[in-house]
Amino acid sequence: MPEPLSGIVTEALRRVRRSSGVPLAFAGVLSGPSNLRLQHFAGSTVGALNGVSVDVGHGLGGKVVSLNRPMVVDDYLRTPRITHRYNTIIEREGLRAMMAAPVIVDRTPVAVLYGALHTPDPIGGRMLDVLAMEARSVEHEIVASRARLEHAAQDEAEMRDRMTAAYARLRSLADTVDDARLADELAAITEVLIAANPAAQTQVDLTGREQDVISLAALGYSNARIAETLGVTVYTVKGYMKDAMRKLGASSRLEAVVTARSAGLLP
Structure with a gap:
């Protein structure tokens, strides 16, 4: 579980203890379709539970995962409602x-929240309501966190596309201006854009024209549009693309663009 979500679970467990009065609240995270690993705790523990791997269908947590609903046992050691592997x-x-x-996201269990007593006293509905409410809270936080990450990734992709467009435009301008000093300045700006890419260290050596073609292909330009932009023929563009793909070890235009960006050849 990513670190921010670990914090979400830990805070939920603290609220479970505070609101329900249980001496120990803990959580297990699904590390696969059939394995629940206990790794988050709030309250006193001797450490026996930490890191325990619970199989789905076994024990209380495993049973909850298989049923996809909350469950209570008044005496874990004696109840016939669960297996006693643990x-x-x-x-x-x-x-x-x-x-x-259970904590369920997109109809799939991702974690289980527990609350436990040291005595075989009945756990009332209010205590279970607290636990179920916190499980729902964790679900909402996970969904919101995923939405924030997706939004951030979308913003990053849009910014990357704008930088790539600026890079391609600047390279085209540098080839067309008559002022040598201005052309050098434009070329220097393109180098700054490339340096902004954390992967800017690369062993791939593309020619200027190959880099022009790749940068325009990254914008989704067709060969015809690239040819028009660069003032060359479509066949020339295809030749540059073929050479660039060979140097990048790519078998398609898309792979060439992705590889070039990963190698720091595009912003």
Whole structure:
């Protein structure tokens, strides 16, 4: 689980303890379709639970994942409602009554929140409501976090495209101006744009025209439009593209663009 989401889960567990009064709240994260790893805790623990891998369908957490709904057992060690594969660990922690609620995102369980008592006392509906509410809160936070990341990625992609467009335009201008000093200044600006790419260290050596063609292809230009922009023939563009693809080890225009950007040859 990414670090920001780990913080979300930890804060939810603290709220579970504060609102329900359980001495221990903890959480397991699904590391695969059939494995739940316990790794977040709020409250006193002897450490027996930390890092335990729970199989889906077994124990309380595994049962909750398989059912996709909250569940309560008044005495973990004796209840017939779950398997007892993890009784030894639960005994070492001195836990008895326990509740668990799944965190479900896009109809898929991603984690389980637990609350536990050291006595076999009944866990009331209010305590379970608190746990279920916090599970829903974590779900909403995960969805919101994903949306923020997607929005940030979209903004980054749009900014990258604008930089690539500026780069391609500046290279075209540098080839057309008659003033040598101005052409040098434009070329220097394109180098600054390339240097802004963290991957700017590369062993691939493209010619200026090959780089022009790749930068325009990155904007989605067709060969005909690239030819018109550069003032050359379509066949010449195809030749430059073929040479650039060979140097980049690419089998398609898209792969050439992606490889060139990864190699720091595009902003």
